[in-house]
Amino acid sequence: MLRNRPLTVATALLVTLGTIGIGVATAQQPSVGEQAVKYRKALYQVIVWDVAPLGAMAQDKMPFDAKDFARRAEHVAYLTPLLADAYPAESRGVTDTKLKPEMWTNRADFDQKMQALVDRSAALSAAAKTGDEAKMKAAFFEMGNACKDCHDKYRNK
Amino acid sequence: MLRNRPLTVATALLVTLGTIGIGVATAQQPSVGEQAVKYRKALYQVIVWDVAPLGAMAQDKMPFDAKDFARRAEHVAYLTPLLADAYPAESRGVTDTKLKPEMWTNRADFDQKMQALVDRSAALSAAAKTGDEAKMKAAFFEMGNACKDCHDKYRNK
Numbered sequence: 001m002l003r004n005r006p007l008t009v010a011t012a013l014l015v016t017l018g019t020i021g022i023g024v025a026t027a028q029q030p031s032v033g034e035q036a037v038k039y040r041k042a043l044y045q046v047i048v049w050d051v052a053p054l055g056a057m058a059q060d061k062m063p064f065d066a067k068d069f070a071r072r073a074e075h076v077a078y079l080t081p082l083l084a085d086a087y088p089a090e091s092r093g094v095t096d097t098k099l100k101p102e103m104w105t106n107r108a109d110f111d112q113k114m115q116a117l118v119d120r121s122a123a124l125s126a127a128a129k130t131g132d133e134a135k136m137k138a139a140f141f142e143m144g145n146a147c148k149d150c151h152d153k154y155r156n157k
Numbered sequence: 158m159l160r161n162r163p164l165t166v167a168t169a170l171l172v173t174l175g176t177i178g179i180g181v182a183t184a185q186q187p188s189v190g191e192q193a194v195k196y197r198k199a200l201y202q203v204i205v206w207d208v209a210p211l212g213a214m215a216q217d218k219m220p221f222d223a224k225d226f227a228r229r230a231e232h233v234a235y236l237t238p239l240l241a242d243a244y245p246a247e248s249r250g251v252t253d254t255k256l257k258p259e260m261w262t263n264r265a266d267f268d269q270k271m272q273a274l275v276d277r278s279a280a281l282s283a284a285a286k287t288g289d290e291a292k293m294k295a296a297f298f299e300m301g302n303a304c305k306d307c308h309d310k311y312r313n314k
Contacts, residue, residue: 012219013205016212019301021308035206042202046239048170049196055173062169078235082203144176151178 033091040086040097043079050075051147054124058140069136070128076143077125080118098156106154113150120146190248197243197254200236207232208304211281215297226293227285233300234282237275255313263311270307277303 014029030038050072056062057069091097092104103110120143127139171186187195207229213219214226248254249261260267277300284296 012213013209015216015218016209016301017205019212019216019298019305020208021305021312023314038202039206042199042206045195045199046203048174049192049199049242051177052170052173055176056169059172059176061172075239082232085206141176144173148176148178155178157180 031090031094032088033094034096036086036088036091037094037097040083040091043082043086047076047079050079054140055144058137058144064133066128066131066133066136070125070131073121073125073128073136073140077121080121083114083117100154100156103154110150110154113146113153117143117146117150188247188251189245190251191253193243193245193248194251194254197240197248200239200243204233204236207236211297212301215294215301221290221294223285223288223290223293227282227288230278230282230285230293230297234278237278240271240274257311257313260311267307267311270303270310274300274303274307 013035017023053062054069054072054076057064087099087103087110120139124136124139124143127135130136170192174180210219211226211229211233214221244256244260244267277296281293281296281300284292287293
C-alpha cells in the first residue's frame, strides 16, 4: 500500500483540483517525482517564512518577541517532520533541484541529518515554551546548525 | 509591534539565510509583499499535496486508507490557519498572483470564506479521527466547497 501510494499522487492531483475550483491543463500533468520536488521546495519556503524572523530575533537584528518566537517555533516543529515525504525514490532523476545527487548514495546519512533537524526544531519549540530568551536563542542556533550541516553537504549553492 | 513586523520580514530573511547555509545575492531582496505572495503560493502548494490524495480517496479514484486519510487531514487542519499570515496589506500591489484585486475591497467577505476553510478542515480532521469512511468523505466535500467558494470569487483562472 505505502509502496503504491506515490504512483497515484499525480493522478490524485488532477482528480481533486477540479473539485476545489482550480482549473488545470491535463497535458501538463507533472510526474510523481516532479511533484515531490515541487512539494519539497514549497515546504522549505513555508518553513523559511518562520525561520527567517526567528533567526533575526536570535541574532538581535529584530526586536525579540517571546510570544511571536514561540508561535513561529511551534510552526517549524510541526513542519520539519513533513519533509520525510518530500524525498521519495521517484524524485531521484529530477534535475530541477539544488539537491546534490550524492544524497541518493548516502541516504542513511541524509536521513540522520534530517532527523537532527526534526529533533532540534522540537527542542526549539520546547525551549520557546519556557519563555527564557537565552535558551530560546541558543536552541535556534542549534537548529540552524542542523540546517547548515545538511545544506553544506547535500545542497548546491 | 504587530504593525511593524511585516516590514522587517524581508530583512530577516537575508539575515537568517546565511546562518542556515543558504547563500543569496543581496541585490535580489524581494519586497515584503512579494515575499508574502511567495509564502502564500508555497503554503497552498503544501496544502494541495495532502488535499489531492484526500480528494481522490473521497471520490473513490484511489483506494481509501483511513489511516493515511487521517494523517493528511490532520496536516491540512494545521496548515489552513497559517494562511491568515499570507495576505498582509503590503501584498496588495503585487501582480504575480492569481488573487483577484476585488479581494481587497471585500476583505470581510474573504476573511469569512477563509474562516470557513479553517473550520471545515478542523471538522475534516475531527471526522477522520472517528474512522467512519462515509463521514470522512462527506467532511472532505464540505471542505472542498469552502475552497471552491473562495476560488470562484477571488481566484483568477
